[in-house]
Amino acid sequence: MRGSAARYSLAVTAVWLAALIVVVEAHAEIEFAAWELSGRVSLESRYFPETGIDPSHQSSHTSGFVVEPQLYVEDVEGRSVNLVPFFRYDSADSVRTHWDLREAYVLLFGELGESEWEVRLGADRVFWGVAESQHLVDIVNQIDFLEHPNGEVKLGQPMVHVTWTADWGVLEFFGLPYHRPRIFPGQGGRLRFAGLLDDERVEYESGAREWHPDFAARYSHSFGPLDIGVSVFDGTSREATLVCMPPACQPTGVSDVSNVWIPYYAQIRQFGLDAQLTLDAWLFKLEAMHRSGDRNALGREREYAREYFAASVGASGFDDLVGTFRKEEYAAAVVGGEYTFYSVFGSTADVGLLAEWNYDERGRQALPRRQPLTLDNDFFVGTHLSFNDVQSTEVTAGFLMDASRATHTLGVEFDRRLFEQWSLHVESSAILSMDPAELQYVGRRDSFFEFHLEYNF
Amino acid sequence: MRMIHARPVLVLLFVPCLVLLSWLNVPSFVYSATPEEIGLKIATEARARDDGFGNFTAREVMVLRNKQGQESRRQLRVKVLEVAGDGDKSLTVFDEPRDVKGTALLTHAHKKEADDQWLYLPALKRVKRISSSNKSGSFMGSEFSYEDLSPPEVEKFTYRYLRDEPCGDLTCTVTERFPVDKKSSGYSRQVVWQDKDELRTWKVEYYDRKDEHLKTLTIGKYKQYLDKYWRAGEMNMVNHLTGKSTDLTWTDYQFLTKLKARDFSKTGLKRAR
Numbered sequence: 001m002r003g004s005a006a007r008y009s010l011a012v013t014a015v016w017l018a019a020l021i022v023v024v025e026a027h028a029e030i031e032f033a034a035w036e037l038s039g040r041v042s043l044e045s046r047y048f049p050e051t052g053i054d055p056s057h058q059s060s061h062t063s064g065f066v067v068e069p070q071l072y073v074e075d076v077e078g079r080s081v082n083l084v085p086f087f088r089y090d091s092a093d094s095v096r097t098h099w100d101l102r103e104a105y106v107l108l109f110g111e112l113g114e115s116e117w118e119v120r121l122g123a124d125r126v127f128w129g130v131a132e133s134q135h136l137v138d139i140v141n142q143i144d145f146l147e148h149p150n151g152e153v154k155l156g157q158p159m160v161h162v163t164w165t166a167d168w169g170v171l172e173f174f175g176l177p178y179h180r181p182r183i184f185p186g187q188g189g190r191l192r193f194a195g196l197l198d199d200e201r202v203e204y205e206s207g208a209r210e211w212h213p214d215f216a217a218r219y220s221h222s223f224g225p226l227d228i229g230v231s232v233f234d235g236t237s238r239e240a241t242l243v244c245m246p247p248a249c250q251p252t253g254v255s256d257v258s259n260v261w262i263p264y265y266a267q268i269r270q271f272g273l274d275a276q277l278t279l280d281a282w283l284f285k286l287e288a289m290h291r292s293g294d295r296n297a298l299g300r301e302r303e304y305a306r307e308y309f310a311a312s313v314g315a316s317g318f319d320d321l322v323g324t325f326r327k328e329e330y331a332a333a334v335v336g337g338e339y340t341f342y343s344v345f346g347s348t349a350d351v352g353l354l355a356e357w358n359y360d361e362r363g364r365q366a367l368p369r370r371q372p373l374t375l376d377n378d379f380f381v382g383t384h385l386s387f388n389d390v391q392s393t394e395v396t397a398g399f400l401m402d403a404s405r406a407t408h409t410l411g412v413e414f415d416r417r418l419f420e421q422w423s424l425h426v427e428s429s430a431i432l433s434m435d436p437a438e439l440q441y442v443g444r445r446d447s448f449f450e451f452h453l454e455y456n457f
Numbered sequence: 458m459r460m461i462h463a464r465p466v467l468v469l470l471f472v473p474c475l476v477l478l479s480w481l482n483v484p485s486f487v488y489s490a491t492p493e494e495i496g497l498k499i500a501t502e503a504r505a506r507d508d509g510f511g512n513f514t515a516r517e518v519m520v521l522r523n524k525q526g527q528e529s530r531r532q533l534r535v536k537v538l539e540v541a542g543d544g545d546k547s548l549t550v551f552d553e554p555r556d557v558k559g560t561a562l563l564t565h566a567h568k569k570e571a572d573d574q575w576l577y578l579p580a581l582k583r584v585k586r587i588s589s590s591n592k593s594g595s596f597m598g599s600e601f602s603y604e605d606l607s608p609p610e611v612e613k614f615t616y617r618y619l620r621d622e623p624c625g626d627l628t629c630t631v632t633e634r635f636p637v638d639k640k641s642s643g644y645s646r647q648v649v650w651q652d653k654d655e656l657r658t659w660k661v662e663y664y665d666r667k668d669e670h671l672k673t674l675t676i677g678k679y680k681q682y683l684d685k686y687w688r689a690g691e692m693n694m695v696n697h698l699t700g701k702s703t704d705l706t707w708t709d710y711q712f713l714t715k716l717k718a719r720d721f722s723k724t725g726l727k728r729a730r
Contacts, residue, residue, distance in 0.1 A: 038558055072730065107728065116719040118728070127583040152581060165724040222573070222723070227586045280571070280590045280641075342591045343643070350594060390521055390529045390598040392557070420530075423556045456555035 016104045033076045039069035042454040050445035053194050054257040057187045062092035080107045095186030096146045102156045115166030123156035129287055130276040131334045133356045133380035134371045136287040137272030139233045140216055142180035143370050149191050151370035155180045169221030176214035179236040194442045195259035203264040212236050225279055231272040236265050239369055241295040246312035255442050268293035281340045288333040295325035298365040332360040352384035377403045391417040405435035425452035496616025496632045503656040504611050510686045512538045512716040516709045521599050524700035531597050538721055544568055544610055546721040550729050561729040568612045577726045584723050593643025600694040600703040613637055624659055627652040657687050672696050682712050
């Protein structure tokens with residue numbers, strides 16, 4: 001899997017360089033109006049106070065760096081090319097040392113009568129949604145799980161993205177010709193569940209495998225204080241179902257560090273809704289989705305065990321194992337709000353208070369999606385402090401509490417510009433308690449502190 | 458050739474306009490009006506003189522200075538579109554400091570109801586609708602607040618004309634204005650100096666909610682564009698309570714650009730740079 005990720009990046013880079021050369025050669029007369037090189041270099045370190053699940057391979061400390069330059073070229077017509085390569089070096093986990101093409105697209109736009117069209121062709125990142133505790137409807141990109149378990153960092157997704165903007169709103173279509181599998185930390189990495197993922201094997205429900213053409217569409221509009229979006233996605237799931245198959249995986253389950261799992265990507269359909277009502281200092285938020293097609297092994301342990309033993313004697317194969325999983329159909333939602341007190345106590349600081357409730361119809365059989373924890377009946381409360389000083393000092397804290405299980409986590413982040421181009425980010429992600437019934441129970445000792453020293457150019 | 462023919466026509470059109478405008482706007486002539494009526498008239502006329510600019514773009518450089526004289530720089534670009542019958546639409550793109558580079562703010566201002574604002578965060582490629590009620594907050598750590606930087610819509614204040622007095626080589630009217638929305642404004646009142654010839658603002662004193670003199674804004678280096686619209690080149694805001702100040706320099710004013718309403722949509726915001 002590591003190999004396939006690297007091959008993907010190499011192939012895409014090669015295609016892009018070739019395309020750029022061809023375009024520049026063929027249009028030697030193109031007048032480049034502007035170009036710009038910017039980006040960031042970040043020195044980073046993570047410290048885990050507790051010993052992990054696999055102490056003989058994992059370490060309590062890791063450091064490394066990130067380089068993420070951005071090249072932007074624009075011609076006189078406003079057409080542009082954007083290139084954002086990304087590289088991370090990690091001292092503890094060779095899998096986390098990775099690179100990616102975050103963005104590599106051509107942007108074209110023009111008029112269409114009273115309305116406007118826009119086309120983005122190439123690898124890009126797309127964000128949908130309004131909530132803070134999870135990004136429920138966001139689905140176009142695979143997340144870069146190696147970067148951070150919060151699921152906010154994304155892998156570049158190859159796409160044809162067509163936008164039609166008119167008085168009646170914004171209509172977007174996405175053609176997604178290639179699937180990016182999620183990459184999980186390697187043997188030396190923390191924040192992995194006990195076992196490892198098969199390096200070489202990725203399974204797909206579709207016979208076209210990663211080349212299955214996925215589609216997405218979204219309509220969004222603002223009605224006065226209300227911003228609303230409805231979306232649909234039809235294609236390969238961004239969430240892997242992990243399959244334990246003999247002989248590399250023993251029926252000892254998720255807590256056995258020697259197990260090697262096979263990721264399986266089902267074909268799914270998701271309908272999404274996101275809405276925000278902005279009234280004075282209040283933001284009211286709602287995200288809801290309905291998804292069908294994902295596979296879930298929870299509650300099918302007996303059927304699975306029978307098939308597993310058949311497989312171990314060669315009487316059944318991978319498809320039979322996956323066949324024992326429930327094909328699920330469910331709804332999930334996150335609803336909440338945000339209120340900001342501006343210039344508190346006569347100071348220049350703003351204090352924002354957030355509260356959200358996460359719901360998943362599957363209840364205790366819910367699986368994590370883009371976030372590490374299952375959010376089936378979970379309350380989130382948070383605060384955001386902006387000091388509005390010259391250094392743009394900000395503090396964010398979020399507390400997540402499972403209403404039906406004894407799981408509590410606390411995240412605190414601190415950001416400050418040190419001087420001109422240098423800034424500092426310090427973060428703590430603490431698992432205060434983890435219910436033994438949680439799938440992530442094996443990761444209960446993965447609380448960490450993180451530190452970035454960033455140079456922006 | 459065309460210009461040569463056009464010019465006399467323009468002059469013919471302009472002269473009666475100017476005569477009309479100067480008659481309308483010399484408050485001392487209007488003995489029967491109350492100070493409130495005169496103040497409103499000045500504000501309405503100042504705004505009317507800016508009607509029809511269409512759109513413009515400009516660069517802004519801010520230098521923030523603390524009491525000890527330490528400096529910090531901000532650099533941004535602004536695009537503004539005039540909207541008939543409503544507040545302007547504007548798009549602000551940040552270039553410096555570099556850690557917020559590419560962040561963009563889209564504002565659809567309204568004459569009476571609250572403005573609509575969206576923030577684009579390039580790291581997440583996220584467009585976030587934000588509350589526009591943060592009028593009194595500091596803009597990027599500077600001494601300018603959001604309300605100091607938004608064009609003063611006539612309907613958002615009540616007025617009182619105070620007096621005429623010399624300001625440099627010019628004669629200025631001195632007018633007080635009071636925010637209609639007292640809850641979100643950081644000020645109880647502002648005192649504004651405008652020259653009688655062109656109604657350009659040269660100085661504003663800001664009084665906080667306790668009616669203490671909080672800040673003074675001085676404006677200069679005015680230039681006229683399209684033979685009609687005056688734009689300032691320099692603004693200096695001093696905070697008398699903290700001793701901090703911010704210099705704001707405007708450059709590269711471009712009028713009659715290709716900007717259209719669609720550049721001020723959420724789609725346009727994601728494309729802004």
